[in-house]
Amino acid sequence: MNLILFGAPGAGKGTQSELLIKNLGMTQISTGDLFRAAIKGQTDLGKKAQEYMDKGQLVPDSIVIGMVEEVLKKGVNNFILDGFPRTVAQAEALDNLLNKMTLSIGKAIFLEVPMEILMDRLTGRRVCKNCGAVYHIVSKPTKTEGKCDNCGGEVVQRNDDKAEVIGTRLKNYQEFTSPLKEFYKKSGKYIQVDGNRDTAQVYTEIEKIIG
Ligand code: AMP
Secondary structure: OOEEEEEOOOOOHHHHHHHHHHHHOOEEEEHHHHHHHHHHOOOHHHHHHHHHHOOOOOOOHHHHHHHHHHHHHOOOOOEEEEOOOOOHHHHHHHHHHHHHOOOOOOEEEEEEOOHHHHHHHHHHEEEEOOOOOEEEOOOEOOOEOOEOOOOOOEEEOOHHHOHHHHHHHHHHHHHHHOOHHHHHHHHOOEEEEEOOOOHHHHHHHHHHHHO
């Protein structure tokens, strides 16, 4: 089944995607990760995206949609869309793309997490510059400070997880992404999952939904 995982920044989309990849062999399509890879590779796409990302703003729809189209064209299946769509225009464009490619989405899972918890998760989040592993200074610290447990890479705070940028990201989420709940309710694909629990508990529920 192809899935959409959506929710506010820090809701746990990436963490749950990792588990779905590991346990069910699903393929993750994370637009945030694709942009970060493009920035690392200093491509034109990366340069354009970075201007928006560093300020906590959404990358324009046309850029994001074009990027996702390229990935879908490669013939993926059993995939999780993580962080896409993030606007109603993106959701409509996705429907068109999927129709063209005779693909479909089984469920759009919304991870619900209260705002004050999101703030704490985002300000404490740290990531490995090398392999992308995600840590939290309180709930999941690295064994050695600043060093990734998996690969020994440098563990840092994402530019857009700095306190001054988080406010913009959460505001944009409310304004542009939150309306997707209504969009997917209308399509009958919407399912809400309480994301303010243990990672394992959230995962068990998602696995049940997938069936
Ligand atoms: P994420 O890793 O999903 O939190 O994404 C990091 C940043 O990448 C976001 O704050 C946006 O600037 C950009 N981004 C990722 N996905 C999208 C999207 N679907 N639409 C617009 N911007 C996006």
